[in-house]
Amino acid sequence: MSIELVLHYLVSSSFIHGAGMTLLLTVTSLFFGVMIGLVLALIQESRTRTGQVVTFFYLWLFRGTPVLFQVIFIYNVLPSFGIKLSAFVCAVLALSLNEGAYMAEILRSGLQAVKKGQRTAGLALGMTGSQMMRYVVVPQAARIVLPPIGNQMIGMLKLSALVSVIAVEELLLVANQTASADFRYFEALTAAGIYYLAMTTAFMGLQILIETALDPKKRQRMRRVPLTERMLGTSKSFAVR
Amino acid sequence: MVVEHFLEIVGINKSFGSVQVLKTCSMTVAAKETVVVIGPSGSGKSTLLRSINLLEPVDSGDIFFAGENITRERKKAHLLRQQIGMVFQNFELFAHLSAVENVMLAPMKILGVSSADAHDIAVDLLRKVQIPEKADAFPDELSGGQQQRVAIARALAMRPKLMLYDEPTSALDPEMIREVLDVMAELSAEGMTSIVVTHEMGFARRAADRIVFMEQGEIIESASSDQFFGGTVNDRARRFLDQILH
Ligand SMILES: Nc1ncnc2c1ncn2[C@@H]1O[C@H](COP(=O)(O)OP(=O)(O)OP(=O)(O)O)[C@@H](O)[C@H]1O
Numbered sequence: 001m002s003i004e005l006v007l008h009y010l011v012s013s014s015f016i017h018g019a020g021m022t023l024l025l026t027v028t029s030l031f032f033g034v035m036i037g038l039v040l041a042l043i044q045e046s047r048t049r050t051g052q053v054v055t056f057f058y059l060w061l062f063r064g065t066p067v068l069f070q071v072i073f074i075y076n077v078l079p080s081f082g083i084k085l086s087a088f089v090c091a092v093l094a095l096s097l098n099e100g101a102y103m104a105e106i107l108r109s110g111l112q113a114v115k116k117g118q119r120t121a122g123l124a125l126g127m128t129g130s131q132m133m134r135y136v137v138v139p140q141a142a143r144i145v146l147p148p149i150g151n152q153m154i155g156m157l158k159l160s161a162l163v164s165v166i167a168v169e170e171l172l173l174v175a176n177q178t179a180s181a182d183f184r185y186f187e188a189l190t191a192a193g194i195y196y197l198a199m200t201t202a203f204m205g206l207q208i209l210i211e212t213a214l215d216p217k218k219r220q221r222m223r224r225v226p227l228t229e230r231m232l233g234t235s236k237s238f239a240v241r
Numbered sequence: 242m243v244v245e246h247f248l249e250i251v252g253i254n255k256s257f258g259s260v261q262v263l264k265t266c267s268m269t270v271a272a273k274e275t276v277v278v279i280g281p282s283g284s285g286k287s288t289l290l291r292s293i294n295l296l297e298p299v300d301s302g303d304i305f306f307a308g309e310n311i312t313r314e315r316k317k318a319h320l321l322r323q324q325i326g327m328v329f330q331n332f333e334l335f336a337h338l339s340a341v342e343n344v345m346l347a348p349m350k351i352l353g354v355s356s357a358d359a360h361d362i363a364v365d366l367l368r369k370v371q372i373p374e375k376a377d378a379f380p381d382e383l384s385g386g387q388q389q390r391v392a393i394a395r396a397l398a399m400r401p402k403l404m405l406y407d408e409p410t411s412a413l414d415p416e417m418i419r420e421v422l423d424v425m426a427e428l429s430a431e432g433m434t435s436i437v438v439t440h441e442m443g444f445a446r447r448a449a450d451r452i453v454f455m456e457q458g459e460i461i462e463s464a465s466s467d468q469f470f471g472g473t474v475n476d477r478a479r480r481f482l483d484q485i486l487h
């Protein structure tokens with residue numbers, strides 16, 4: 001294997017674009033997935049009969065079929081109904097719709113993990129329903145759902161490779177095309193693998209940062225200790241934790 | 242002299258499904274009065290308290306608060322609750338906030354008080370409930386008695402006109418009951434109108450102006466503290482008292 005060639009691929013514009021596309025697919029699909037999941041979770045929370053039926057059907061449909069099937073279906077079937085979307089939009093649509101089904105479950109379990117008594121306490125203080133959700137339920141639920149959402153994010157990065165089948169120029173497609181043009185599979189795929197690992201590692205780091213920011217105890221203790229002391233590790237209160 | 246009925250409950254009924262939990266309950270509470278509600282488990286004490294701040298809508302009857310009929314205030318229920326503090330058996334401090342933040346939250350987010358002012362209010366109140374040193378502790382770092390005192394401070398931060406306590410010491414170890422009851426007794430002595438569901442007869446003797454006895458959804462007895470402890474009470478109340486005292 002030629003390390004030089006791997007490096008060459010890593011900095012080539014097609015690989016950089018491919019990685020950028022993978023990142024864009026992941027982030028946008030995750031964003032819309034969370035939004036869809038949130039709507040579904042709130043509908044389920046409201047406990048109306050139609051709401052239950054709609055969400056059950058949604059989850060049944062999108063968790064009961066392969067993502068690859070959903071991607072191909074949306075790309076190939078929507079045009080026959082006169083809906084013409086770019087391959088990228090189809091990819092984001094399929095990945096978001098699928099992600100929404102999983103997000104709904106994660107968000108719902110997060111909301112349910114905040115005990116009823118906490119809500120009652122908020123209402124008893126005189127909060128409106130939305131104030132109670134915003135200041136009491138959501139901050140507590142956020143901490144609970146963050147680790148599974150982080151996992152979904154990494155999962156989504158890997159899932160995004162599937163949309164190479166509808167010719168979205170993401171990392172795997174670029175690697176595959178380059179490899180078959182140059183007959184250098186090992187180098188091209190190694191370069192793609194390095195990008196994937198770099199991105200998952202960055203996501204994990206991000207996850208840890210956000211978890212720390214959301215943990216009120218860690219946050220408060222950080223705030224109380226001046227930055228220089230924190231970095232030098234000279235503070236006692238920091239050493240305790 | 243006109244007796245000022247600060248809170249007046251007139252014949253309220255409440256059923257959960259086929260079970261009638263409150264049966265034509267009536268009671269009045271004057272301003273600055275402390276009323277202790279006792280009664281066996283399941284007699285409807287919590288439901289009575291929760292119907293006063295409209296957490297539990299009643300089926301019929303009327304509730305007057307400061308002269309206004311509040312019974313059917315659905316839309317403005319939150320405005321009423323801002324004037325009524327509530328303390329729960331399980332404290333229910335917000336787990337994601339420190340003690341001082343728990344007390345600051347409602348004034349800041351509901352009343353729009355600045356964070357600096359809310360902090361001052363909170364520190365004062367934590368001093369009042371005797372735990373200024375725990376301001377930065379989180380609920381899971383506090384003992385039950387400390388948590389309950391923070392919960393009282395949290396309720397007081399809204400400057401309520403009425404305090405409702407639902408078995409505030411039932412979840413506490415014996416050695417912590419006293420510190421919570423002391424805070425409550427002091428508030429009562431300062432003239433905070435209070436309704437307290439409790440089995441702590443020592444507290445009733447010390448702080449209550451009146452004792453209300455409930456059984457199976459009915460208010461069986463409503464006597465002044467002197468009458469009640471002087472022995473002139475209804476037989477059923479007497480039997481219940483004997484049970485919890487021995
Ligand atoms: N949300 C509810 N749904 C159905 N039944 C309920 C509900 N809340 C209370 N009940 C029932 O109403 C009755 C009175 O309950 P309540 O909690 O008011 O009693 P309590 O006097 O406070 O009892 P305890 O001393 O055990 O706290 C009980 O039989 C209880 O099972």
Ligand SMILES: [Mg+2]
Nearest residue numbers: 286287288407
């Ligand atoms: Mg009760």
